[in-house]
Amino acid sequence: MAARSLRIGNASGFYGDRFSAFREMLEGGPLDVLTGDYLAELTLLILGRDRLKNPAGGYARTFLRQLEDTLGLAVEKKVRIVANAGGLNPAGLADDLRALTAKLGLSVRVAHVEGDDLVGRADELGFDQPLTANAYLGAWGIAACLDAGADIVVTGRVTDASLVVGPAASHFGWKRHDWDRLAGAMVAGHVLECGAQATGGNFAFFNELDVRRPGFPLAEVFEDGSSIITKHPDTGGSVTVDTVKAQLVYEIGGARYAGPDATARFDTIEVESQGTDRVRLWGTRGEPPPPDVKVCLNRLGGFRNEADFMLVGLDIEAKAALVRAQLDAALRPRPSEVVYTLARTEGPDAPSEEQASATLRVAVKDADAKAVGRPFSSAVVELALASYPGFFLPRLPGDASPFGVYTPAFVPAGKVPHIAVLPDGARVDVAPPDETLGLEGVATPSLPPPPPPGATKRVPLGRVALARSGDKGGDANVGVWVRTEEAWHWLVHTLTEDRLRALLPEARELTVHRHVLPNLRALNFVIERLLGEGVSSSTRFDPQAKALGEWLRSRHIDVPESLL
Missing domain, CATH: 3.30.70 (Alpha-Beta Plaits)
Structure with missing residues (x-):
């Protein structure tokens, strides 16, 4: 692996993403680790229904087919693979991967992480008989597998960012209390997790870029937790400050972005361009994780x-x-x-x-x-x-x-098993964090002065602002940001919770939370229950709120002419 940085690429943002991405990433340039994110709340519901039909199933079969096509190339290039494709059955996927390596005549060490599946303890934990119940595990099980020499690590429901944090922690020898380093890698993992969304996919100002076939992103992660987001040369799309910000504000809540290993302070992230298709993320402060682990119930x-x-x-x-x-x-x-x-x-x-x-x-x-x-x-x-x-x-x-209903639950971290099953079959228990910190809200930062009064023009908000939106269960989030300080002074005083409700009448009677992220010149709004009981249950036109930000950008508002 590289001495100065660890090059971690992503080849899947969801179950069903571009099949050829694994080969594209392996052939496109040097990598140390290739990750794949296959899980979402809805995906676990789908896998749960699959498991009802076939108890040996429950994992992302696409991943197995992708590796059949590319595993020899990964071995040749010495690229290790980490993916959460195990879904509800990581042990079963690991067994099938071993059978695949034997079929291909390759010497590959396979490990997996388990413990997230709590459906068998539903009564004990008060979960009311769900179809699936999966805790969001952290990165240390992945790190233990890599420390033991695994070439492939498959997991069940770990946090998306853990696919990046685990390899970085293993490579650099980070400790459990290295909060800032862990938080920095969490931020890189959050940017990579949705694949081409970081390279221009679903980007508000898409007309500025060539996004006909955006490539997949990679992060050069450094020992201090900072990173550079980039992509392989001669691949489509672009990596810019704004494409990275678009992913930073995607499906988040407040300034504290919690994980099972650390909490990243998104109000401390610094973002800057370092040339064509290179964006540096640094300065992220970390805190101990919360005492409870989130559980996805379907x-x-x-x-x-x-x-x-x-x-x-x-x-x-x-x-x-x-x-x-x-x-x-x-x-x-x-x-x-x-x-x-x-x-x-x-x-x-x-x-x-x-x-x-x-x-x-x-x-x-x-x-x-x-x-x-x-x-x-x-x-x-x-x-x-x-x-x-x-x-x-x-x-x-x-x-x-049939439709499913997603509900989040929270369980003390000490009640959730976290087990690394190493390539030799040894089982290693990963201890819960020994230091935690509650997720109290962050005080609203001091706001810049409002712009001086002047002539305005009524135009769509999207003339000056970018946005990205998504879902978290029944809630929707929409992040809005601008490019200049002058525009930020206007946006932060103009786009209040009440103004958002006026611009989005569907939210008029709902609870709306506004979070201010000055370093990103961004506001993040969380709209409670806009999606009812969640994606599969929602009868809304846009059940995952993916286009909510574009609707907001299309709404007309009085904008200072100086910004136009």
């Missing part, structure tokens, strides 16, 4: 179905009201939840039929599959010749599909 919440009605031309509101009255009368017994959403996308005197159309979406949910299955689909289809003029459906509704 349970089957019931069944759902939905249908879209296309409404074209005149009298859109009246047509939607007719459908609603007809369905309300036909749905007997009525599902426990029926949600109508009318999207007014039509325009007057439209030059095409599609531009003259609106959509009425009807979503139904119930504990009984029969209540939202064929009876609902039949009620929708039977309106075909007996409803509003111009009736048509873009697709026919089908059978009911």
Whole structure:
């Protein structure tokens, strides 16, 4: 491995990401470690349903196929691989990896990390019989496996950042109380975890970059915990201060970003460009982790179905009201939840039929599959010749599909096993942290003075601000940042919690928290329960809030002309 820095790349941001990324990263340039992130709350639900059908399953099979294609190359280049693809069955994945290495005739040492799966202790821990229950483990199990010579380490539910922190801690010999170093690596891991989102993917100012096929990112991590985010040469996309900030504010809460090994203070991160496709992160302060470990609980919440009605031309509101009255009368017994959403996308005197159309979406949910299955689909289809003029459906509704409900829980760290299973089969218990610190809120920093009064122009917020949004269970977050100090002085005084509610009417009655991150010239908003009971259960148009930031940027606001 490199003497001055550890080069850690990422080849997967979710289960289903670009299959060829492993080969691209291994062939694109030097690496010491290649990571893959496959897990999210929804992924664990999917794997839980897979495990019901096949107890030997429960892991990301894509990862196994990717390694069948590239493991020989990784061995040749001496690149170690760390991935959370083990899902609900890391031991099973490790066994299948050993079988794969034998098939390929390779000498590869495989280890895994387990202990996160708490579903068997649900009653003891008061979890109310979930389908899955997985604690977010930290980096020290990964580090122990690498210390023992593992070439591949697969885990269950560790934090996404642990895939970077573990290799760095092992390589540099960090100790459990090296809070600043650990926090710095957490920040690098947070930037890498979503793959191409750090190299221009899903970027607000995408027109400034060539993002037709962005490459995957890597971090050069240094002994002090600082890092440089970059990518292999001659790969698509770009690494800029803003693409990195876009990932820094993605799916976070306040200034304290908690993990099981340390808490990173996001209000201390310094970001600067170091040339083309190189962005340095340094100065991150760390604190002891909180005393409790977060647990992801998924349970089957019931069944759902939905249908879209296309409404074209005149009298859109009246047509939607007719459908609603007809369905309300036909749905007997009525599902426990029926949600109508009318999207007014039509325009007057439209030059095409599609531009003259609106959509009425009807979503139904119930504990009984029969209540939202064929009876609902039949009620929708039977309106075909007996409803509003111009009736048509873009697709026919089908059978009911199950949905899950995500709930976070918290368990004292000492009650969660954390076990490194080394290449020789030895099992090493990883001790919980011996020092912890609660997650009290950070005081709002001193704000810069507001800009002097002057002429303004009403324009979309996105003319001057960038944003990135996402989900955490039923909550949504949207991070907003600007590029200049002048714009920051305006943004921090203008975009308050009340102004956000006014710009996003869906949040008008919800609890909104604003967090100020001056070093990033950024504000992060957390909107509680915007997504109901979470992604799989949400009936919202954008159930993961991925486009919430773009909606916010499109809203009009009075902006000083000096910023335009």
